[in-house]
Amino acid sequence: MTALSATDEVRLRELARRVRVEVVRAVYRGGGGHLGASLSAAELLVALYFTELRIRPDDPQWDGRDRFVLSKGHAALGLYATQALRGYFPIEEMASFGQLDSRFQGHPDMTRLPSLDISSGALGVGFSAAVGMALGSRLRGSSERTWTMLGDGECQEGEVWEAAFIAGRYRLDNLVAIVDLNGYQVTGWPGRTAGTQVPPWPLRALGRQWAASGWSVIAVDGHDVAAVVSAFERARAVRDRPAVIIARTLKGQGVSFMRGVHSRAITAAELGQALEELGEAS
Amino acid sequence: MKRAEVIDLVEGLTLREAFNRTLSELADEDPRVVMLDADNATATTEGVFAAAHPERFLQMGAAEQNMVGVAAGLATMGFVPFVTSYACFQVFRAHDQVRVLLAQTGLPVRLVGQSAGILTGLTGKTHQSIDDVATMRAMPGMTVVAPGDEHETRAVLRWSLEFSGPVYIRLARGSAPLLFDSSYTFESPSAIVVREGRDPAILSTGLQTSRVLAALPGLVAGGLDPVVVHIPTLKPLDEESIVEVARRAGRVVTVEDHTVLGGLGGAVAEVLSARHPVLLHRIGIDDRYAESAGHDELVERYGISPAAVARSILSWASATVGLAPAVS
Numbered sequence: 079m080t081a082l083s084a085t086d087e088v089r090l091r092e093l094a095r096r097v098r099v100e101v102v103r104a105v106y107r108g109g110g111g112h113l114g115a116s117l118s119a120a121e122l123l124v125a126l127y128f129t130e131l132r133i134r135p136d137d138p139q140w141d142g143r144d145r146f147v148l149s150k151g152h153a154a155l156g157l158y159a160t161q162a163l164r165g166y167f168p169i170e171e172m173a174s175f176g177q178l179d180s181r182f183q184g185h186p187d188m189t190r191l192p193s194l195d196i197s198s199g200a201l202g203v204g205f206s207a208a209v210g211m212a213l214g215s216r217l218r219g220s221s222e223r224t225w226t227m228l229g230d231g232e233c234q235e236g237e238v239w240e241a242a243f244i245a246g247r248y249r250l251d252n253l254v255a256i257v258d259l260n261g262y263q264v265t266g267w268p269g270r271t272a273g274t275q276v277p278p279w280p281l282r283a284l285g286r287q288w289a290a291s292g293w294s295v296i297a298v299d300g301h302d303v304a305a306v307v308s309a310f311e312r313a314r315a316v317r318d319r320p321a322v323i324i325a326r327t328l329k330g331q332g333v334s335f336m337r338g339v340h341s342r343a344i345t346a347a348e349l350g351q352a353l354e355e356l357g358e359a360s
Numbered sequence: 361m362k363r364a365e366v367i368d369l370v371e372g373l374t375l376r377e378a379f380n381r382t383l384s385e386l387a388d389e390d391p392r393v394v395m396l397d398a399d400n401a402t403a404t405t406e407g408v409f410a411a412a413h414p415e416r417f418l419q420m421g422a423a424e425q426n427m428v429g430v431a432a433g434l435a436t437m438g439f440v441p442f443v444t445s446y447a448c449f450q451v452f453r454a455h456d457q458v459r460v461l462l463a464q465t466g467l468p469v470r471l472v473g474q475s476a477g478i479l480t481g482l483t484g485k486t487h488q489s490i491d492d493v494a495t496m497r498a499m500p501g502m503t504v505v506a507p508g509d510e511h512e513t514r515a516v517l518r519w520s521l522e523f524s525g526p527v528y529i530r531l532a533r534g535s536a537p538l539l540f541d542s543s544y545t546f547e548s549p550s551a552i553v554v555r556e557g558r559d560p561a562i563l564s565t566g567l568q569t570s571r572v573l574a575a576l577p578g579l580v581a582g583g584l585d586p587v588v589v590h591i592p593t594l595k596p597l598d599e600e601s602i603v604e605v606a607r608r609a610g611r612v613v614t615v616e617d618h619t620v621l622g623g624l625g626g627a628v629a630e631v632l633s634a635r636h637p638v639l640l641h642r643i644g645i646d647d648r649y650a651e652s653a654g655h656d657e658l659v660e661r662y663g664i665s666p667a668a669v670a671r672s673i674l675s676w677a678s679a680t681v682g683l684a685p686a687v688s
Contacts, residue, residue: 241429
């Protein structure tokens with residue numbers, strides 16, 4: 079296992095910070111958007127795109143690329159920002175988010191943006207498509223891998239377990255799922271203390287559910303880039319079954335007043351505060 | 361408009377047999393062809409394909425939503441997936457997956473809906489699909505085809521290999537008399553005259569066309585000389601042919617194994633009301649679900665047997681004499 083160098087760790091942290099900055103700016107400019115899920119997934123997305131995926135940003139449809147499916151499609155802004163920083167398109171183009179004819183839809187639309195391997199947004203559907211991609215690689219005897227990211231709330235969809243079952247049955251060891259276990263969903267269930275929520279899935283219960291479907295389960299702190307990168311390596315090394323990385327994260331990570339928030343608009347004052355918290359001069 | 365007059369109704373392969381034999385042949389020729397099954401295959405049906413191409417027969421279990429999603433993923437990897445199960449489960453259980461992953465992406469997945477319509481053995485209304493065409497036709501980007509016999513089924517499957525978007529292929533169950541011969545080629549959209557005549561124009565689709573042809577002796581004995589047109593493409597509709605035949609006949613009847621709302625009758629009404637308004641009589645399942653019973657009893661009770669079709673058309677034709685413009 080190759081440890082992440084200190085330099086790379088600093089670089090990934092900085093990239094995750096920039097993803098958060100771009101997401102906050104896009105939501106401010108667009109007059110709304112799904113912030114919380116993009117903020118929780120920032121380290122996971124940059125670690126994937128900058129250390130793991132075999133891709134060619136200048137040739138996004140290169141047939142030998144690793145596939146990535148953002149099944150939790152509401153984190154689209156986080157994905158766009160990550161892809162922009164990786165060189166797929168200029169970050170300035172994200173200014174079109176929320177306007178007519180934008181390539182950056184509220185949920186990923188493959189017909190508009192060639193860097194997206196599938197459209198997603200209705201929860202669960204992306205994961206099934208990812209299973210199809212992994213099955214396709216096996217059928218055609220090619221070596222690309224498929225990665226997909228789900229939300230913890232998303233794991234309440236029945237289709238997720240249909241897909242998990244089939245991936246387990248077919249022992250798709252070229253498939254890795256990441257669950258962004260950020261602990262919140264839109265309404266959720268009330269906790270014992272007023273104003274609190276019980277998480278969509280307790281970590282252990284969710285892990286048992288994946289294991290029962292035939293998956294190798296890896297848990298990680300989803301904001302610790304070094305731990306995330308080493309979890310990717312462990313997942314990639316799993317043979318004879320698919321692997322799931324359950325990443326403990328915080329919804330809205332990085333912006334104090336976005337903790338647990340699913341989607342909303344932000345004011346100019348809030349933008350200033352968010353950028354300040356993210357260490358960005360507004 | 362294409363013409364292929366049917367002289368005698370001779371039994372052919374069921375549409376399901378035609379599908380499985382053809383797909384097996386196509387898979388011999390084309391490595392992109394894969395079949396996904398939701399636990400409906402038997403040795404004599406999809407098992408034909410499975411035996412010939414075990415590695416490309418993908419058992420997806422009793423889970424249609426995921427099956428459609430997996431097919432979409434396979435399509436992005438260059439495969440041409442044929443998804444098969446009961447029509448009702450693909451269309452209704454997996455409706456969101458069909459909408460988001462196929463209609464909204466344009467991915468070339470073929471949904472092959474088995475036992476479409478009310479003939480589903482003794483399963484009843486849960487397994488019958490009388491509202492699938494209305495539902496699928498409403499989706500932007502979706503092509504909806506209902507073949508009428510084994511040759512058309514074969515031709516549709518072959519055509520679909522090179523078609524770029526998603527297609528819903530509606531296969532009805534039960535005996536399937538031949539409308540065409542092995543030289544038949546399919547194009548979309550299309551409408552085929554299977555019996556020349558003057559008035560009224562009877563438009564039908566899928567296996568129902570053979571029941572309309574079986575109703576002809578009764579119609580002729582009742583003094584009518586109808587032109588019968590088979591419409592395999594419910595979306596896109598061959599609007600030019602439908603307008604032309606309506607103009608010639610003056611009165612139009614639609615007949616389908618589907619609710620009279622939103623299927624062939626609805627589609628024809630949309631076209632004719634805009635382009636050439638004529639009297640239109642829609643025959644099909646009334647706005648209700650059916651039940652489990654023998655096939656002969658079902659088609660009679662729900663008004664689509666040859667005898668029921670003949671009765672309905674004769675009664676409507678005599679009630680509307682003089683209301684339609686004289687045929688030129």
